[in-house]
Amino acid sequence: GAGVSQSPSNKVTEKGKDVELRCDPISGHTALYWYRQSLGQGLEFLIYFQGNSAPDKSGLPSDRFSAERTGGSVSTLTIQRTQQEDSAVYLCASSLGGLYGQETQYFGPGTRLLVL
Amino acid sequence: QKEVEQNSGPLSVPEGAIASLNCTYSDRGSQSFFWYRQYSGKSPELIMFIYSNGDKEDGRFTAQLNKASQYVSLLIRDSQPSDSATYLCAVTYDFGNEKLTFGTGTRLTIIP
Numbered sequence: 001g002a003g004v005s006q007s008p009s010n011k012v013t014e015k016g017k018d019v020e021l022r023c024d025p026i027s028g029h030t031a032l033y034w035y036r037q038s039l040g041q042g043l044e045f046l047i048y049f050q051g052n053s054a055p056d057k058s059g060l061p062s063d064r065f066s067a068e069r070t071g072g073s074v075s076t077l078t079i080q081r082t083q084q085e086d087s088a089v090y091l092c093a094s095s096l097g098g099l100y101g102q103e104t105q106y107f108g109p110g111t112r113l114l115v116l
Numbered sequence: 117q118k119e120v121e122q123n124s125g126p127l128s129v130p131e132g133a134i135a136s137l138n139c140t141y142s143d144r145g146s147q148s149f150f151w152y153r154q155y156s157g158k159s160p161e162l163i164m165f166i167y168s169n170g171d172k173e174d175g176r177f178t179a180q181l182n183k184a185s186q187y188v189s190l191l192i193r194d195s196q197p198s199d200s201a202t203y204l205c206a207v208t209y210d211f212g213n214e215k216l217t218f219g220t221g222t223r224l225t226i227i228p
Binding site for chain 2: 031033035040041042043044045048050056058059091095097103104105106107108109110
């Protein structure tokens with residue numbers, strides 16, 4: 001079955017470079033979320049897309065982070081001028097996108113980003 | 117700042133015993149509550165969610181919610197070694213906005 005997929009699975013980059021992380025949600029899921037998980041930390045919300053509504057960007061840590069979702073499906077998270085503190089696992093999740101806060105979010109395998 | 121608090125553990129429980137995992141949250145307006153299990157190096161997977169006061173049972177798992185005390189727990193009966201993982205408590209705060217606020221997780225080890 002087709003779950004949430006993410007690419008690349010691992011990314012090593014040098015400080016100051018830009019990176020793009022990709023997420024393919026489950027077909028038919030209208031809601032898409034990005035979280036990140038630093039070593040020993042819980043998951044931190046970054047951004048949330050729901051259908052055609054304006055995304056909730058309240059979790060983005062700085063203006064170096066941006067995300068877009070094209071055609072209501074694939075999403076790309078871009079980190080510009082990467083810093084060492086950006087090193088983390090970036091997780092994407094999708095859900096059916098109901099309005100009641102009870103929808104199950106299905107997580108992808110994550111992208112492990114290491115900034116040297 | 118809306119917070120979700122969990123004891124980081126590790127929590128060690130003998131095989132066959134009941135494991136009890138606890139979580140408190142700061143916002144009384146919280147809507148729904150989720151328990152995710154995360155094996156080392158893997159992504160989280162949903163165990164249960166609950167949004168009404170009381171107990172909700174699913175197989176060996178029982179979630180308990182007490183909104184007055186701002187407390188949610190997960191009980192695992194007949195604990196198995198395969199239950200050894202980190203358990204993440206998560207909360208949604210806004211009706212119609214499903215973003216999750218996670219606790220830092222409790223690491224559970226089941227001792228054979």
